[in-house]
Amino acid sequence: MVEVADSQMRTKIVEIISKTVLTEYSKRFNYDKIMNIDKDKQGNITLLRADTLKMNSIACDVSLEAQRELKKLQQIGIKFPLGYMFKNNLIAYYGPNVKVRMEPIGYIETKYLSNFESAGINQTRHTIYVQVKTNVKVIIPFKTDVIEVKNQVPICETIIVGKTPETAIDMNLDSAGFKMKSAGK
Template sequence: MKKGYTIRIKYKIIFSFIIIISIFAIFIYEFDKTVMPTVIAVSEAEMRAKAIEIMNKTIIDEFMKQFNYNDVIKIDKDKNGNIVLLKADTLRLNKIACDVAIKAQKALSDLGNVGIQLPIGYITRNNVLSYFGPSIKIKMQPIGFIETRYSSEFESAGINQTRHKIYINMKTKIRIIIPLKSSDVEVSNEIPIAETIIVGKIPKTAIQMDLNDAGFRLKNFSD
């Protein structure tokens, strides 16, 4: 009698264990299928916004310190005031682009090491539940290259007046790291760094703006 009772207890324990494992497996499956895509999407959006904020701040800080249009863009005129040569100092532009890439990489790495905390309620995008529930820690790691490239455009601004705009484009890849998952995201942003009105007739042959060759590409330390 005692032996049969012991066997029944063992069967109950085994059966209970199987039920618990099955429920846990179903929960993990449903969580991965329904919740994780939302978690990844929100994490990507948050980290992308943080990365762009860092990139913009780095660009603005460095160009405010180092960039002066009259030093970078050389304008030569003839005795009649007509422009005979318009040329960029690509060496100076490359130096600024290098400093931007290095400092942006460090700032992105620092943010990635610290990470950000997102409450589960925030992930639901429900205004009432935004700050409730346990938090998920999201980390980020720069991967690949940080690349900075220049571009410029000229447009008429009146008689013998030309508006010249210079842009810098910064591009990199980051890896979003959350518990059980990771996702690679490309982040790029273009912002204007200079806009000026050039007075004088500019023939096309006078423009030697090789900005497509100016820029810098920095390999991430983590690769």
């Protein structure tokens, strides 16, 4: 029963986080305004600079909105039929409903991951992901369990055409992001 409750709650939380990320980033993220590309006189890329202030602002909004949505889920909870636990299609929709509640604990952490990879001759694929992580206490009758929910969503993928520098490109986005204490107990 605990495994089913954890799975159902994890699915619902990932859905909330994904919707929040897509909503916030579609409103405010523009690669050309966030990532500044400096070129030399020959048009070769010399530097990529991220506007971490804008990125952190969006990450903060994601954390705040995700927390609001998790609070709603905390108040409502989710229900599933007791027959669902037996993994049998014939009885999966029968039986009394089991109510599962959750309580956010710890932090909602939003951070960025950046990846550069070769995409052909003189082409580099740059992908930026946002990763949202939180811990929640899943509460079912007579039992509680703490689970970590981590969701990684790609927010942009760009092909950079042209000669790239011979040195390694490190966006160092590990310091970009936002960590906010959950409003739970």
